[in-house]
Amino acid sequence: MTVVLRSPQEFKQWRRQQKGSSVGFVPTMGALHSGHEELLKRARQENDLVVLSIFVNPTQFNDPKDFEKYPLTWDQDLKMAETNKVDAIFYPRYPEMYPDNYRYKVTEGEYSKLLDGAHRPGHFDGVLSVVMKLFNIVAPTKAYFGEKDFQQMTLIKGMVESFFMDLEIVPVATVREEDGLAKSSRNTRLNSEERAKAPAIYKAIRESKSAEEAANSLNQQGFKVDYVTDIDNRRYVAAFLGEVRLIDNVQI
CATH class of the missing domain: 3.40.50.620 (HUPs)
Structure with missing residues (x-):
């Protein structure tokens, strides 16, 4: 018990x-x-x-x-x-x-x-x-x-x-939803439209050739980007969807 x-x-x-x-x-x-x-x-x-x-x-x-x-x-x-x-x-x-x-x-x-x-x-x-x-x-x-x-x-x-x-x-290791979104307590605050869009964060930092390209991609999709930065072979991101701030990172 x-x-x-x-x-x-x-x-x-x-x-x-x-x-x-x-x-x-x-x-x-x-x-x-x-x-x-x-x-x-x-x-x-x-x-x-x-x-x-x-x-x-x-x-x-x-x-x-x-x-x-x-x-x-x-x-x-x-x-x-x-x-x-x-x-x-x-x-x-x-x-x-x-x-x-x-x-x-x-x-x-x-x-x-x-x-x-x-x-x-x-x-x-x-x-x-x-x-x-x-x-x-x-x-x-x-x-x-x-x-x-x-x-x-x-x-x-x-x-x-x-x-x-x-x-x-x-x-x-980071645990992810099936669509790639990193599990987070904050995810519960996303509305259905935001939740559908949120996996774009992981896709952008994983597939973009540079941090700048990833940031541009997210901005174009309606995210408010705090930062996308590469430090020591790792790419970090923080971006808002509505009022909810999401973070993630991947090895590059």
Whole structure:
């Protein structure tokens, strides 16, 4: 049975009782989909225990409206956790995660300023800060991240190495819909017309000869492109369909 723990103190007490067990950790903001399920399955295969966290972290949203619209699907999330034999869900609230009201934060000074960081000021400070808190509370052996958020995953891996944190970051390949669209909790906010158009993102970054060509293709199809950029043999994209911002990346 999956146990639900609400405070850092409660979780740490549970964690201390799991002596000698390897812990696979999947940090999420909820609204779980089959991409998250892939992370949970991998964690289940490789560890004695699996921990899932669900916390919609306000410090990583540079747009308050985006935070307010983030989907909350607790019943569905709990069912997925139980189906995948998750041992514990850490489900904290803001005051317990930020007792200092976010006076202290983790900042990276180079890579976090590119791509998403250039378009979402403060976003990665919020991500790195909350992930470090989660790692300190959960004390995992391995933590699992999807390659859809490749920049985020790279920054977290760098943070773990820089601060000598005793865990392994495990990348998991992007899970896609049959039409190529990367699975994302934000996809639920697309209307039917936008959902039909969304797979053009993957097609453009995969098939275009250059980042500029991919950006032009998306602009012509009615997307509002934040960026298409090639860095270290990988092509990254962020583009709006209506009010929904979608990201993706492919190796080139």
